[in-house]
Amino acid sequence: MPNGSLLVDIHHHALLPDLTGAVRLGSVDIPPWKIDDSIAFMDKVGIDVGALTLTSPGIPFGDKVKARDIARRVNETLAGFVDRYPTRLLAMAALPLPHMDASLEELRYAIDVLKLDGVGVLSHYGAYFGTQHYEPLYGQLHERSLxxxxHPTPPVLTADQDLGLPPSLYEYTFESTRVAAAIIYNNLFAKFPNLKLILSHAGGTVPFLAKRLSYGPQITASLAAAAPKDIVGELGKFYFDLAMTNARFNLPALNALVGTDRILYGSDFPFMPTGSITESMKDAFEYPDFSKIDLVRIGSHNAATLFPKIAARLGL
Structure with a gap:
């Protein structure tokens, strides 16, 4: 970390095409990846611990049995990476969503047997995360306080609608916003107060649109009965990672929405070049409105609070 403190990367991808099939994300260039690349990158830029999540588009979910089997192999592979580098890595379980019974079974195995550290989900599997389809999963995540x-995944668009541009350029930010809106208007933080949900890329457009997102009941009166009374306050219950963010444009809005106890560092390796990652890192850790205490929170303390293993590994 630029100020010499410890640094945890909460947004770090694993690409496993041998298990999931080829990674295809529209016109996004897919980088080659192996676990040693991650360790070399972390050493180069000063990251102490990386939290691995399976990259979008995740596990093919058209066939329930195949999705279940792929999820098991992915999670065992991630656990093997952590065993290989126990002081450097965490891993977030992949689930065979939207298949709920198989996902709950895999959650138990990944957390109780493999001892993975949390769960990685995508913005949608047909049904969007945050909607009622996933209520049994929210209950388990709440009960276990995981x-x-x-992470966003490309929305379903026609060839004309995608404009010939990569979905990660701008659609991902809207995907995060869709999920946040679904979670808020389904009042999930009230129903499941132990949910610990991390939005990627500083929440996409959420900080910028926070007040606008509160106008649902004024636009559609029927939303008033179920919506939280303080929607902006509910948005502040998310955690936000800093992958692909910029101090000039993103951080003022994010810093207005939440305190630094809700912000986590993320790199987005290996999808962004190292130069772009270090530029974004410098932006964040030299942001003038962040104090030294804020930077420690963002760099490691908040992650250690969410992931107890980090505290043990880093001596926090």
């Missing part, structure tokens, strides 16, 4: 990293 951190959940929510």
């Amino acid at each position: 951190p959940v990293h929510i």
